[in-house]
Amino acid sequence: MSDTITFGQEISNLLYATEGEPLRTCIQCGTCSGTCPVAGYMDYTPRQIIALINQGKKDQVLDSNTFWYCASCYYCTVRCPQEINITELMYALKRYSIWQNHYKEGLIGPTFSEAFVKMIVRGGRSYEPILAPAYIFSFGLRELLQEVTGATELLLKGRLPIIPARIKRLDSFKRMIGRIIPMGGLE
Amino acid sequence: MKEYAYFPGCSLEKMAVSYHRSAIETTKKLGIKLKELEDWNCCGATTYFYIDELLAYTLCARNLAIAEKTGLDVVAPCSACYKNMYFTAAHLKKDPDLAEHVNFALEEDNLHYNGNVKIKHLIEVFAQDVSAEEIKSKVSHPLEGIRVAPYYGCQIVRPQKEKEDVEQPQFFEGILSAIGATPVNYPLKMRCCGGSLIISSRTAALSMVRNLLQCAVDSQATVIATACPMCQVNLEVYQQQVNLEFGTNFSFPVMYFTQLIGLAFGIPPKKLGIGKEFVSFAPSLLPVLQE
Numbered sequence: 001m002s003d004t005i006t007f008g009q010e011i012s013n014l015l016y017a018t019e020g021e022p023l024r025t026c027i028q029c030g031t032c033s034g035t036c037p038v039a040g041y042m043d044y045t046p047r048q049i050i051a052l053i054n055q056g057k058k059d060q061v062l063d064s065n066t067f068w069y070c071a072s073c074y075y076c077t078v079r080c081p082q083e084i085n086i087t088e089l090m091y092a093l094k095r096y097s098i099w100q101n102h103y104k105e106g107l108i109g110p111t112f113s114e115a116f117v118k119m120i121v122r123g124g125r126s127y128e129p130i131l132a133p134a135y136i137f138s139f140g141l142r143e144l145l146q147e148v149t150g151a152t153e154l155l156l157k158g159r160l161p162i163i164p165a166r167i168k169r170l171d172s173f174k175r176m177i178g179r180i181i182p183m184g185g186l187e
Numbered sequence: 188m189k190e191y192a193y194f195p196g197c198s199l200e201k202m203a204v205s206y207h208r209s210a211i212e213t214t215k216k217l218g219i220k221l222k223e224l225e226d227w228n229c230c231g232a233t234t235y236f237y238i239d240e241l242l243a244y245t246l247c248a249r250n251l252a253i254a255e256k257t258g259l260d261v262v263a264p265c266s267a268c269y270k271n272m273y274f275t276a277a278h279l280k281k282d283p284d285l286a287e288h289v290n291f292a293l294e295e296d297n298l299h300y301n302g303n304v305k306i307k308h309l310i311e312v313f314a315q316d317v318s319a320e321e322i323k324s325k326v327s328h329p330l331e332g333i334r335v336a337p338y339y340g341c342q343i344v345r346p347q348k349e350k351e352d353v354e355q356p357q358f359f360e361g362i363l364s365a366i367g368a369t370p371v372n373y374p375l376k377m378r379c380c381g382g383s384l385i386i387s388s389r390t391a392a393l394s395m396v397r398n399l400l401q402c403a404v405d406s407q408a409t410v411i412a413t414a415c416p417m418c419q420v421n422l423e424v425y426q427q428q429v430n431l432e433f434g435t436n437f438s439f440p441v442m443y444f445t446q447l448i449g450l451a452f453g454i455p456p457k458k459l460g461i462g463k464e465f466v467s468f469a470p471s472l473l474p475v476l477q478e
Contacts, residue, residue: 038388041390108387117242124228153424165197165200172297179291181242
């Protein structure tokens, strides 16, 4: 007998600091899916994703866009009658899929998040222009033009930074992060 | 004079600079000082949590540790910053093991977090720490006849913190009434603006924005009031893209609630960052501005 853990247990283990009831207490009522403002765009609704996890359908879950389409609005979470923290579950699935390097092709979410975190690790603060290459190439021409037009107008209104913002104690900031994650992967 | 440690967050440095300016001006008028946190770092929005939980808590805790040294409560005007800081503080308090990990990393920056910081959203300062009477007493230009959609969005009210009303809160309406405006019944006031999906899942986010704008039109509001830079950008800056995507014709002003308060207080529009918006709200507010 091997003592490998199930996919459902793996995901539960990723919900380290979060309070909430275990996924197996889900009664499949569908309140989450009815509440979710993005459900119509997801491959599987939140209710279906929980059912798939409980059945151990790992590939089906990881190959779906569902958790990358979660906007973190927490509406499902405050309404779940079983008090499952569904939004945090979506976060856990994102982390899992990035670590496993297993996600649906064509999604912007994974690349964008990694670019964002790298930017913070380097400078301590967000600087929008540096993020654009992480997603702009996935856009069609029409979207690209719209995005450029919007950015130009923001610039003209003085709402886009020219110089990247940086924190002052960047060296100790980086050493601090180094105590959490190996910097080699992010630099 | 009341004083708070102020965590502006990255958006308020530039993209939402009018929120920053109007926050400073309006609180000053109420005898409140917002003292910016020294050398603060980005709260992580949602993305730290996509990558690594411990990293996310550490980056938020650095700001908490810096704030703790001031002995003041922290105020965050951005809903995402607020949610991240609030729940980081809550998790660190109840989980000594997590706090130990985080403090081990903070040592590198000569910081330590003891768990004694209270975090508030800027709108809570106006709704809880200042009374409606105090606000009313500063109003010189009541926004009479201005119909405002109070847009709460997500992360001010969700996740739930204690036992507060997460379905039908009324504090935003209370602030708008105090400055003489008419808060309209805005059925989608608690719905999400799409947040960062505007980049990662564009069509989904644009349709969420369209619904919110249409609902404001249906509520016969003349302006949407928001308390979050993400909401403001999605609802306003992306309005043109909504129109192109869905063939709609929205031209709907979206203001920070502090800009509306500032106008009612008689603060010059320029000091409130008015003029940096894509959709001018001057026509709807002209009667007030001219008085």
